[in-house]
Amino acid sequence: MTLHDQTAATTAEAVAIDGLEITFRTPGRAVFTAVKDVALRVGAHEFVAIVGPTGCGKSTILNAAAGLLKPSAGSVRVFGAPLTDLNRAAGYLFQQDALMPWKTAQENVAIALTTNGVAKAEAAARAREWLSRVGLSAFGDRxxxxxxxxxxxxxxxxxxxxxxxxxxxxxxPFGPLDAQTRVIMGDLLLKLWSADRKAAMFITHDLEEAIALADRVLIMSAGPASRIIGDYRIPLGRPRDVADIKLDPQFHALHREIWHALKEEVLKGYRQVEEQAS
Structure with missing residues (x-):
C-alpha cells in the first residue's frame, strides 16, 4: 500500500477507536472499568448503530468519540487525526432535550450558528429553512x-x-418517544441523512430500530469492562421505510441472528443487577 493509499484509507474513516478503555472512580474510591479493549471504525459516509445491555457503556463510547471523555487507555482518531479535545467535526443529539426553554424553536435552532459568529439575520433565515426541512415551518415562534x-x-x-x-x-435520541412517533422520526432521520450521508453513530436499546436505520450494527457485552463482541453488516437496500423494512424476510433473518448473540449478554446484565440489589 502506497502512502497515498494509506492516507486515503485513514481519511475515509470518520472515527477510528483502538484499545479504548475508560475507567471511573466510584464514591468509595474503587476503580470501575466501564469499557475495555474497544476497537471500532465508522466510515465517512456510514451509519453505525451500537446496541447492548443496559449500563454496558454504549454512551461512554459515544462520549469518547465526542471528546467529552478522555480515554484511560487507547486512542480515538477523527478523520485520521488524534482526538485531544472536543470533537469539532461532530454534532451531538442527546436523549433528553437540549433546548433553552426561554427561546423559541427558531431561536433554539439559530443559536447553533450565532454562537459560532454567524450574523443573526443569516442565522434566522437558515433556522427557518431547517425548521421547514424537519416539518415545523409553522412552529418557529413556539x-x-x-x-x-x-x-x-x-x-x-x-x-x-x-x-x-x-x-x-x-x-x-428517540428513546423518550412513543412507538408511532419513533417510526416517524426514524423516517425523517433517514431522509435527512440520505441527503449527504454523513458519518453517524447511533446508540439504542432497540435492536429493530438499529437494523432498520443502520449500515452496520455493533453489539456490546454486559459490563463491567464491556467490549464489542459482534459487528453485523446490514445488507438492506436504501432508501428505507422504517415500518415497511421490518416486514422484509431478510430483516427478520438479521434480527434472529443478532438477537441470538445479544440475548445472553442482556440476560447477564439483568443477573448482575439482581445480584447487586440482593
Missing part, C-alpha cells in the same frame, strides 16, 4: 413547552444538522 415530544426532537435534530457536522452522534 416555545419548547408548547411543542410535543416529537416536535421538540425535530427542533433538536435541526439544531444539530444546521451546523453541517461531518459526524452525527446520537445517544438514544
Amino acid at each position: 416555545y419548547p413547552h408548547m411543542l410535543s415530544g416529537g416536535q421538540r426532537k425535530r427542533v433538536g435534530l435541526a439544531q444539530v444538522l444546521i451546523r453541517d457536522p461531518r459526524i452525527i452522534l446520537m445517544d438514544e
Whole structure:
C-alpha cells in the first residue's frame, strides 16, 4: 500500500477507536472499568448503530468519540487525526432535550450558528429553512413547552444538522418517544441523512430500530469492562421505510441472528443487577 493509499484509507474513516478503555472512580474510591479493549471504525459516509445491555457503556463510547471523555487507555482518531479535545467535526443529539426553554424553536435552532459568529439575520433565515426541512415551518415562534415530544426532537435534530457536522452522534435520541412517533422520526432521520450521508453513530436499546436505520450494527457485552463482541453488516437496500423494512424476510433473518448473540449478554446484565440489589 502506497502512502497515498494509506492516507486515503485513514481519511475515509470518520472515527477510528483502538484499545479504548475508560475507567471511573466510584464514591468509595474503587476503580470501575466501564469499557475495555474497544476497537471500532465508522466510515465517512456510514451509519453505525451500537446496541447492548443496559449500563454496558454504549454512551461512554459515544462520549469518547465526542471528546467529552478522555480515554484511560487507547486512542480515538477523527478523520485520521488524534482526538485531544472536543470533537469539532461532530454534532451531538442527546436523549433528553437540549433546548433553552426561554427561546423559541427558531431561536433554539439559530443559536447553533450565532454562537459560532454567524450574523443573526443569516442565522434566522437558515433556522427557518431547517425548521421547514424537519416539518415545523409553522412552529418557529413556539416555545419548547408548547411543542410535543416529537416536535421538540425535530427542533433538536435541526439544531444539530444546521451546523453541517461531518459526524452525527446520537445517544438514544428517540428513546423518550412513543412507538408511532419513533417510526416517524426514524423516517425523517433517514431522509435527512440520505441527503449527504454523513458519518453517524447511533446508540439504542432497540435492536429493530438499529437494523432498520443502520449500515452496520455493533453489539456490546454486559459490563463491567464491556467490549464489542459482534459487528453485523446490514445488507438492506436504501432508501428505507422504517415500518415497511421490518416486514422484509431478510430483516427478520438479521434480527434472529443478532438477537441470538445479544440475548445472553442482556440476560447477564439483568443477573448482575439482581445480584447487586440482593
